[in-house]
Amino acid sequence: MLAKTGIPTPDDLSSKLPSEERLQQGPVAIVECFTPIPCDPCYHSCPFKAFQVFQDINDLPVLDFTKCTGCGACIAHCPGLAIFVVDYTYQPDRGLIKIPYEFLPLPVAGTEVITLNRSGEEIGQGSVVRVQNPLSFDKTAVVWVAVPLTEVMAVRHIKVGVGPDER
Numbered sequence: 001m002l003a004k005t006g007i008p009t010p011d012d013l014s015s016k017l018p019s020e021e022r023l024q025q026g027p028v029a030i031v032e033c034f035t036p037i038p039c040d041p042c043y044h045s046c047p048f049k050a051f052q053v054f055q056d057i058n059d060l061p062v063l064d065f066t067k068c069t070g071c072g073a074c075i076a077h078c079p080g081l082a083i084f085v086v087d088y089t090y091q092p093d094r095g096l097i098k099i100p101y102e103f104l105p106l107p108v109a110g111t112e113v114i115t116l117n118r119s120g121e122e123i124g125q126g127s128v129v130r131v132q133n134p135l136s137f138d139k140t141a142v143v144w145v146a147v148p149l150t151e152v153m154a155v156r157h158i159k160v161g162v163g164p165d166e167r
């Protein structure tokens with residue numbers, strides 16, 4: 001399915017996820033990169049050296065979850081928009097996801113957005129907490145979205161500017 005549609009299955013994802021214990025310890029990156037291509041900005045952009053050294057530029061990235069702080073510095077540097085940060089400790093009933101976002105208009109903090117899964121299907125609603133868009137991100141913004149805890153691992157994109165009354 002992944003090769004045909006680009007949508008990972010739960011099996012594909014299982015090798016990319018940290019342990020439940022690590023998830024409960026705070027923010028951590030999820031690197032949803034599945035196809036070997038000559039690409040390594042994730043490795044070079046991490047200030048904590050949390051990615052294993054690439055032996056070959058075609059290697060798939062391997063993240064050491066014990067070194068990852070969830071800072072999100074790698075997100076905007078990934079040309080494949082394949083890196084997300086999830087935080088199950090954000091609030092008692094809501095988690096936080098940091099999502100790469102290259103559409104306009106950019107949301108602002110406080111915006112309510114429609115949340116979408118990896119297939120582009122609507123899941124529910126989320127609240128934008130922060131938008132990072134410095135020049136160094138080269139037009140890939142990072143949008144922080146709070147969602148119900150049960151949706152943290154499913155939400156991977158947002159739809160902005162479409163309120164519930166306008167759908």
Ligand code: SF4
Pocket residue numbers: 028029045046047048049050051063067068069070071072073074075085
């Ligand atoms: S979130 Fe921060 S610490 Fe984790 S891999 Fe990305 S840049 Fe490194």
Ligand code: SF4
Pocket residue numbers: 031032033039040041042043060061077078079080081082083
């Ligand atoms: S920068 Fe992104 S697309 Fe490139 S290897 Fe790293 S995770 Fe994969």
